[in-house]
Amino acid sequence: MNRDRSTLDDQIQAYLDGTAGEADLQAVAEAVGTDPAAANLLARHTLLRELLEDHYADGSDLLALSQHAFSTAPVVWPRKAWLSIAAVMAALLGLAAFGWGTWFLRKTNNTVPAVPTVAVVAAHTPDLQWEGPTAAAPTRGTGLAAGPVKIGKGTLSLLLSSAVELTVDGPAQFDLSSDMQVLLAAGHISAAVPEGAEGFAIEAPGLRVVDLGTEFEVTVPPDGRPQVAVRRGAVEASFVGSPNSMRIGEAERHRFDPKAGTSEPLGTVASRLPEPSSQPTVNHQPITGIGRPASPARWPGSSSSLEGKTTTAPDSASGAGVSIGSDAFLAIDSPQSLAMLNLGEPGGTCGLQLLPGGTLSVEQLNIAGRSRLHLAGGMLTLSDSRDQANLCMPPDTHLDLVIDSGYLIAENVVRLAAGRATTVDMQLNGGLVEARRPFVLSEFGGGRLLQTGGQFRVASNLFLHSLHAEEPVRYIIRDGTLTGPGSLRLGDWQATNAIFRVEGTKPVIQLGVLHLASDRGVLEYLIDAAGVSPITVDQEVGLNDRGTLRLVSAAGDQPLPQQVVLLRYGNRRGRFARVELNGLAGSVVYDDNAGEMRFENIQRQMGD
């Protein structure tokens, strides 16, 4: 036998790598057939690879996590393999793949750690009258533990760690049992339940309402007869203790009488598309200009004609392929599904806008020329089950991606500006971007992301790096939220530029991991009179003795706070290689006992 590797371990690993020579292959096969220990070794290496892939796919790629479980968003994110199996099951069962598939996922995830908090305050109206359990009213970003909550008046928006969004209108009294169940004693709650959180339940006195993938409302009026309205999807309602349940479909509204055990329909409810809890900013300035026509064209096939060149062609079982040519501008205000959308042509300009009521699910979005993608409402889903990225930008492409409202859901890897000489200007002013797999800004080209509102949820890794851009990749957050169990990685290991800048106290940033992956990665804070928002990292901050901490004060003579918390973390690895104070004086303190990195004794330096 010609063994070209030294040990069976190496041979097995080479076999799993796919690099084993014929002699190694034969040796592995023989060993596995003759020696159970060899079979065991092959099994253990196979398992190890799976565990490593899962570890990194979950964004939990740094050190032990159990002691520092992510406190606000241990969302059960779909994993490709499980989804595909679940989809088969669902298809065979004739059930919606959506609900069944994610139920399946939930069952498979049996290691969700215990968490101290189950929700974070996403927003509230100024007139919120907080009546407990704590004396101090929560502010935006405050974490809420499981337990009772009472509000006298006003509206409170909560983001549960299951990614369910709740809006509670006072007066209301409820109990957050967990991130998957709320007990509503009195008042009105509406729930938007994203994919992955089906099964979320609201229990009113005598009535249990279980979500089946939907947006719905439960009201408990003083007469104790709960009402259930479904805006989208469906729910299952059952009297507590009864084995029977009733399905309430879209646009239906019912009133229940738990004492009498009866229900009555209350007419229909206007169906509407999901809108995130944060308000869109109306007066946003486009980053660069591809104008929005006064009267946008209609979707192909509708009665209105489309400006510019558009062709449609059947492309796959799941929908048509559509190409939007140069100088075309398309607005979508109705549900659409496509296998492929080609936006723009090399050298041309093109725009696509989603309006409220417009949903577009597309497997592959190809962008060329100078294109503008604008979400003014509705939902754009980059839905894909393939391994490859589903948003493609070939060389010499520029994309303005502006989200004012609505949802952008990326179910697969997104690599913005992945080709040479490509640039992306992304602006998140409102609405929601949910990146369920790695999101890269930008791989080879130039990119910047300005967030002035809305929510950016990161389930996997958010990479900020560019190999060839002259300008560093920038992500500036002025308002809104950047949350999720995933990681933020600044820079690539090959000394690429990346800047993540937090401005003022409005942003809420809570992630699983922060990782300085490049010596030229920069974490920048703009400190104003009120201070600056900390970045909360539930697992680990990997500073790795790399990169720069840059502190900047807002212009003017207003006094600055004495100290600000810059990072809150479970674990810390290393320090910043450099600290730039830019006209400030003070000291950066790493306080691992408190799990904080602070900037203390802050003063403006005279003469700078």
Add this chain to the structure above:
Amino acid sequence: MAELTVAEICRPQRSLAPETVVPERDHVQLMRECTTAWTEAQQPVRRFIRSLVRDHQHVEDLTQEVAVTIVDKFSEYDRSRSFTAWALGIARNKVMNYWSKQGRDRHRFDQLALDNLLVAHEDLHRSADDRRQILAGCLGKLSAAERSLLDRHYGESMSATTLAERLGLTTNAIYIRLHRIRRTLLACIERTLTRQEHTS
């Protein structure tokens, strides 16, 4: 020469057409039971297939085929037997069919090898969750350079070839480093596992 269209540059692959079989509603309860059992069995099944098939997409496809067969034949499942063992048996047949269609590899792993692997994966599954938890701690014990390599390879999905280009090393050298790191991790996990078993 005609300029390439965007679609040609991006070259999307066709995705699988969704299944559209609509079964009778009466089967739902049975299928729910089946799915619960499959929830437990799918991981060892997938790992077993992965031990024997290199192409990731084929691993997914075969796992999916096992799931379909399990749903089809669930009424034949003998409940006195382990469901996982039954599912692994189906997986073995799927892999053998796959090999015969591929026309190669089929004689490499013999029946005995497949049996040994079945047993190994079924046994190993019992400690999989513990290993998952221990892994995080063991990763923390690696050197910065080792972690960096894993971060790139797994976190950023960089292939050994790309890593080699970036690091100015040969692809083989990257593979060897990764082998060494995985060996270290495996040893650490198993040491910890043994210690935990002793203390409990």
